[in-house]
Amino acid sequence: MKQELLITVNGDEHHLLVDTRRTLLDVLRDDLGLTGTKNGCGAGECGACTVLLDGEPVNSCLTLAHEAAGRDVLTIEGLSSGGVLHPVQQAFVSQGAIQCGFCTPGMVMTTKALLDRNPDPTREEILAGLRGNLCRCTGYVKIVEAVEVAQCLLAEEELV
Amino acid sequence: MSTCIIGKGLPRVDAVPKVTGAAQYTVDLKxxxxxxxxxxxxxxxxxxxxxxxxxxxxxxxxxxxxxxxxxxxxxxxxxxxxxxxxxxxxxxxxxxxxxxxxxxxxxxxxxxxxxxxxxxxxxxxxPAVFDVHAALEPGAPLVHDDKESNSTWSVERLFGDPDKALAECDFVVEGTYVTHAQAHTCxxxxxxxxxxxxxxxxxxxxxxxxxxxxxxxxxxxxxxxxxxxxxxxxxxxxGFGSxxxxxxxxxxxxxxxxxxxxxxxxxxxxxxxxxxGKTRYPYTMSLKTGAMKDGRIVVRDLTVIGDAGAYHDKGPATINFSSMMFGTLYDVPNIRFQAQMVYTNKEMGTAFRGFGNPQLTFATESQLDELAHKMGIDPLDLRLRNSNCSMGTTSCGAEICGCAMTECMEAASEAIEWSQKKARPSDGTLRGVGLANMVHTGGGGRFYGYNSAEAFIKLSDEGTVTLITSALDMGQGSHTTMAQIAAEELGVSLSDINVLSHDTELTPYDLGSWGSRATFMDGNAVQAAARDARAALAEAAAEMLEADPADIVIEESKVWVKGSSEKHDLFEIVDHAVNAHGIPISGTGQFVDKLPEGYTIPTAFAKNIPCFSFGTQAVEVEVDPETGQVRVLRVVAAHETGTTINQTMSEGQIEGSIAQGIGFALMERLVRQEGKVQNDRFLDYKIPNIGDMPEIETILVESVGTKGPFGAKGIGEPGLVPTAPAIANAVFDAIGVRFHELPITRDMVLEALKETR
Amino acid sequence: MKPFEYKRPSSLEEACTMLAAQDGRVKALAGGTDLLVQMKQGGLELDALVSLRDVPGLDALHLEEDGSLIMGSATPLGAIENSPDVRRAFPGIAEAASFVGSMQVRSRATVGGNLCNAAPSADTAPILIACGSTAVITDGQADRTVLLEDFFSGPGQTVLGPGELLRAIVVPPVPETGFAKYCKSFRSAMDCCTVGVAVYSDFVPGSAVVRDLRLALGAVAPTPIRARAAEAMLVGQELDEALTDRASLEAVADALPISDLRASAAYRKVLVEVLSRRALTAARAWAERGAVA
Missing domain, CATH: 3.90.1170.50 (Aldehyde oxidase/xanthine dehydrogenase, a/b hammerhead)
Known part of the structure; x- marks a missing residue:
């Protein structure tokens, strides 16, 4: 059963006809071609599909597309602007927090949400904030470092 | 040797596309x-x-x-x-x-x-059979009814006289060790x-x-x-082998x-x-280790039953590789390795980071601690006395060139404060330290009867270097490693290099990214190709600058004649060579890992390994006496890199391996009922998440004597090999209970604690 | 997934009418973090989903003048966890909410969804039961209330009838002499609870004498339950170490755990004792610190 869906993704408005069963992840990847958001499990257990819905981090695999109607979605493709990486992205690059990269978009979006909400998290708060994002490559050491560096970069940006 | 690019913790060449979502995986293709x-x-x-x-x-x-x-x-x-x-x-x-x-x-x-x-x-x-022991019983259902039994592959290796040594040595310990199916979960x-x-x-x-x-x-x-x-x-x-x-x-x-x-x-x-999706092979290992009073380990005798699952896949190769590592660790003069793979009606196993070595090392390195305990000596001392040493051939024929096992042990034990912690009086908390050593290949293997690699490089007039290599990057970072090797050798910067490895139509024949082989094998080929391209560039420059090619200096993207102060931009030279003189600048390189004299596949054993890598991990754990929960507080990992090509990425390989090792030791096991997997999702098959990880200190130990590019060896797998036994040894130190089965779960610990009280 | 109708009513009345139709093959959709998994992987087939997204008032979260807490059923757990009011007046509830899943899950998952899915392991149930919460149920026309401890009728089952909806949870005010805490056991840093124990205790001012106490257990019976024998042992007594130990052991008597992937029944019983002791010890420490006065 298809229904009309009006949705804003990375600032672009889209008017689509979407089956009621489709998740936000399906629409992003299949209808809009935004394949930066990954499907790692389809059950909200790995975090690879994390996007921001009206600024809140959500598992797009567990969000029906029509539940996002009329809302603002930010995906990894919308994070950097004009070829300049977002400070969270810069930190992941500089700290070597990326290996295979499949979890990276979700990690980055979750980190952004975490730091938006709490610009000065403790180590404990970082661990709690990212516990829904699995990574099988890095052992997380450099991911924690990247979040801490991003925290500093964002704080510096605030000062400017 | 002074280097500009080798050894630096430079960001990965593919970091930006990965962090922006631009990187397309196969599953993203339309x-x-x-x-x-x-x-x-x-x-x-x-x-x-x-x-x-x-x-x-x-x-x-x-x-x-x-x-x-x-x-x-x-x-x-x-x-x-x-x-x-x-x-x-x-x-x-x-x-x-x-x-x-x-x-x-x-x-x-x-x-x-x-x-x-x-x-x-x-x-x-x-009728189906799920357990290896039941599968070996006479009259057991046959998984493949055209075969005589479920025992499907056996290996026997004998060096020295283990029976005589066992009879004559001063101390013997024996035990049976069991590991279960671990999933790769890419x-x-x-x-x-x-x-x-x-x-x-x-x-x-x-x-x-x-x-x-x-x-x-x-x-x-x-x-x-x-x-x-x-x-x-x-x-x-x-990838991780899957x-x-x-x-x-x-x-x-x-x-x-x-x-x-x-x-x-x-x-x-x-x-x-x-x-x-296939798993790590479960092993049941019956092991005996014998030593003399002076601490020399003189004999090791192991029987392995490996659970193949329903089909062979990589089972025979895995168990063969286990035997090679078994024979090499500590250079024990009397060795017996008997193993068989057994069919069961379950998901088959396949290659998995460490390739049979993490299972084996859980047995050997746990038992070494048991031996030290029996002998009343410090497990670190026992290991130091038996450390593998550089240069020379072990009793099973492994040629060790470049070995820093002792340095790894010293670095890891010092960083974990081994002697202070061992001497620490009990303060009521159940804390303990443990360590384990490992050996693994640092350069793939000659198992196919050969081991070789090839690479191509071209320098383009528009100012780029295209590197065609088969060093496939599954996330471990081989594109960056290859680009660093090429950039260093060519005298250009890392960002000048584009790496292509993705298409069999384009890349030279290669055995693939496994066995920690890409850095060693493909890296050598890339270095040779870069040298070749550099020579072509020097020749072209010599012609243009009217000098002898031997006097051409190429460094940091500049080209000049020795002694002259006039430095030319490297890519201007390339542009000029191509567009004004019609001289193409490219290079090819091969690396053929020479087979040892008298090599044959059936008899080669540890001579299959072109380069060994050693390492030590020391861990500190705390056990909750009420819930049995083991928490790993800290891991120190000292591993050999030969020469470190990329500090950050080498650390990343080890840190990621340790996470998988902690999973193997404490969390991960596919649970089946009548052959049906019960935990087929991340909710129930737990892999470590960010909150489960301990503090990790990685120590990269450089060593000489390796034939890898710039002296490097592979670091993709070693970090997972000693983690589980190091944890098991630390748990023993904390609570005095020895676990012979992985994963060590909360209820196992609690049950054991109850028994000791 | 089989095709289904997606409906998005804009009033309670409309929502309840939709929920009453289709022979029970219809469910309310709040955050969807459990429901979608059941539909994608658990074989749950429905004819329609009724989205609560546009129903006004269901995400209300506020303190009443008397200090009680009203949580609309569609309030996301993240909003509860981060609400300054909840953190100040009901820290135990804020903490229990923070234990659920991940930050992403809590952006979507709602308190009503956590309760209506009626998993025995639902993290918010024990603390809300211990706090004496009430479930406000509506049929679109009128409300009825039940004590939350009576809301569950079995694994995945509640007392909600066709066309009924959980509208809100009301948590009575915690007096200055009252303390509430939830303790959870898990295998890894993100996990369903293996066992959860929540305590609410009201003390005689200036002492560790228990005036009123509820001890609620999660994941050890077909529904979240109260450990009544242990409660009876504690009320009117001074909570000291020996009593804590005895009551914790007694709590095990009410537990009827099963063995599953997360733990064996025997291990769960051990955890009931351990976590009860930890919860009661925290309450005792709070009372002894003079937090009551």
Whole structure:
């Protein structure tokens, strides 16, 4: 059963006809071609599909597309602007927090949400904030470092 | 040696596309007319297929093809073709829950799923066997009824006289150690697209660690010429061994594509990945270690029963490799290794980071602590007394060139404050420290009867260097490593280099990214190619600058004549050479790992390994006496790199390995009931998440004597090998209980604590 | 997934009418973090989903003048966890909410969804039961209330009838002499609870004498339950170490755990004792610190 869906993704408005069963992840990847958001499990257990819905981090695999109607979605493709990486992205690059990269978009979006909400998290708060994002490559050491560096970069940006 | 690029913790060359979402993985590819393929899998652990009715599925709107065994070539497949035992689709017998029975191609996911559910299969149930010991009983159900028994592969290695040594040594410990099935859980599940073109050539896009050998495997099973198969990789979401041997979804997608004339994609669901994606081989190991009063280990005697699952896949190769590592660690003069792989009606095993060595090292390094305990000496001292040393050949024939095992032990034990912590009086908390050593290959192996690699480089007038290598990057960072080696050798910057490794049409034949071999093997080929290109550049520059090629200096993207102060931009020279003089600048390089004298595959044993890598991990744990929860507080990992090519990435390899090692030690096990996997999702199959990780200190120990590029050796696997025994040893130190089985779970610990009270 | 109708009513009345139709093959969709998994992987087939997204008032979260807490059933757990009011007046509830899943899950998952899915392991149930919460149920026309401890009727089952909806949870005010805490056991840093124990205790001012106490257990019975024998042992007594130990052991008597992937029944019983002791010890420490006064 298809229904009309009006949705804003990375600032672009889209008017689509979407089956009621489709998740936000399906629409992003299949209808809009935004394949930066990954499907790692389809059950909200790995975090690879994390996007921001009206600024809140959500598992797009567990969000029906029509539940996002009329809302603002930010995906990894919308994070950097004009070829300049977002400070969270810069930190992941500089700290070597990326290996295979499949979890990276979700990690980055979750980190952004975490730091938006709490610009000065403790180590404990970082661990709690990212516990829904699995990574099988890095052992997380450099991911924690990247979040801490991003925290500093964002704080510096605030000062400017 | 002074280097500009080698040794630096430079960001990965693929970091930006990965962090912006631009990197396209196979699962992200789109193409016109793409169909969705889905596989109907056996719900039974062992059954005969009486009939299959596909008519309802065929009639469903949107279904373009439905195939069963009669539609696919009936040959059998395995990694070693002479041990072939697996059909593309089962025609007569299914041998595990998940075995492939039929497949469909449809216009979308939901239609394909519905079509699969409409296929009716009539099964006659057969008795099944799930446990290796039961499978070895006389009269046990045969997993393959054309074979005489379920024992399917055996290895025996003997060096010295173990019986005599066991009779004569001062101390002997023995025990049985058990490990279970661990899943790779790559974040990107296994997937492929198959498409035939008008020239009858098959292209497969897939996430493969070894595209060239998979290309051969696809051709072999489909019965088509190799030249008609092309394998293309994209960015890969992890490998860890799981994507080394061809999965039958490749030929299945190929047949579906052939029938429909359209590209067909098959993607594992996460549940399929857990239940059919293959696992680490479970081992049951009975081990004896004997030592003299002075601490010399004189004998080791091991019997392994490996659980193959329903098919061979990498089982024989895995157990063979285990024997080589067993023979090499500590250079024990009297060695016996007896092993067999046993069929059971379960998901098969395959290669998994460490390749049989983490299981083995759990046994050997746990038992070494038991021996130290029995002898009343410090486990660190016992290890120091038996440390492998540089240069020379061990009793089993392993040629050790470059070994820093002692340095690794010293660095790790110092960083964990070993002697202070061992001497620490009890303060009521159940804390303990433990350590374990390891040896692993640092350069793949000569198991195919050869070990070689090739690379090509071209310098372009527009100012780029294209490096064509087969060092496939599944996430471990080999593109960056190769680019660093080429940049260093060529005297250009890292950002000048584009690495291509993704297409069998383009890249030289190669055995693939496994066995910690890419840095050592492909790195050597890349270095040779870069040298060749550099010589071509020097010659062109010499002609232009009217100098002797020997006097041309190339450094940091500049070219000049020795003694002259006039420095030219390197790419201006290239531009000039190409566009004004018509001199192309390129290079090729090969690295052929020379076989030792008298090498034959059956007798080579540890002579298969071109380069060994040693390391030590020391861990501190705390045990909650009320809940039995083991918490790893800190891991110090000292590993040899030979020469570190990229500090950050080498640390990353070790840190990621340790996470998998902690999972292996404390969390991860596929749980089955009557052969059915119960924990087929991340909710129930726990892998470490960010909150489960301890503090990790990585110490990269450089050592000399290796023939790798700039003296480097592979670091992809070693970090996982000693983690589990180091944790088990630390748990023993904390609570005085020795665990012989992994994973060490909360209830096991609690039960054991109850018994000691 | 089989096709289903997606409906998005804009009033309670409309929502309840939709929920009453279709022979029970219809469910309310709040955050969807459990429901979608059941539909994608658990074989749950429905004819329709009724989205609560646009129903006004269901995500209300506020403190009443008397200090009680009203949580609309569709309030996301993240909003509860981060609400300054909840953190100040009901820290135990804020903490229990933070234990559920991940930050992403809690952006979507709602308190009503956590309760209506009626998993025995639901993290919010024990603490809300211990705090004496009430479930406000509506049929679109009128409300009825039940004590939350009576809301569950079995694994995945509640007392909600066709066309009924959980509208809100009301948590009575915690007096200055009252303390509430939830203790959870898990295998890894993100996990369903293996066992959860929540305590609410009201003390005689200036002492550790228990005036009123509820001890609620999760994941050890078909529904979240109260450990009544242990409660009876504690009320009116001074909570000291020996009594804590005895009551914790007694709590095990009410537990009827099963063995599953997360733990064996025997291990769960051990955890009931351990976590009860930890919860009661925290309450005792709070009372002894003079937090009551």
């Amino acid at each position: 193409m016109p007319g793409l169909l969705v393929g889905k596989i109907l899998r056996s719900p039974h652990a062992h059954a005969r297929i009486k009939s299959i009715d596909t008519s309802a599925a065929e009639q469903l709107k949107g279904v373009l093809a439905v195939i069963t065994a009669k539609d696919v070539p009936d040959g059998l497949f395995s990694f070693y073709q002479w041990l072939a035992d697996k059909n593309i689709l089962c025609g007569e017998t299914v041998r595990y829950i998940g075995d492939e029975v039929a497949a469909v191609a449809a216009v979308d996911d939901d239609t394909a799923e519905e079509a699969v559910s409409l296929i009716k299969v009539d099964y006659e149930l057969l 974040l990107e599940t296994s997937n492929c697209i198959a498409k035939w073109d008008e020239k009858d050539r098959l292209t497969i896009w897939t996430n493969a660690q070894a595209p060239h050998t998979q290309r051969q495997e696809v051709a072999r099973i489909l019965g088509i010429p190799r030249r008609n198969v092309r394998v293309i990789n994209s960015y890969m979401g992890g 994507k080394l041997v061809m999965d039958v979804k490749l030929p299945i997608a190929s047949v579906l594509s052939r029938l429909t004339g359209r590209p067909v994609r098959i993607v594992n669901t996460r549940s399929e990945e857990f239940t059919t």
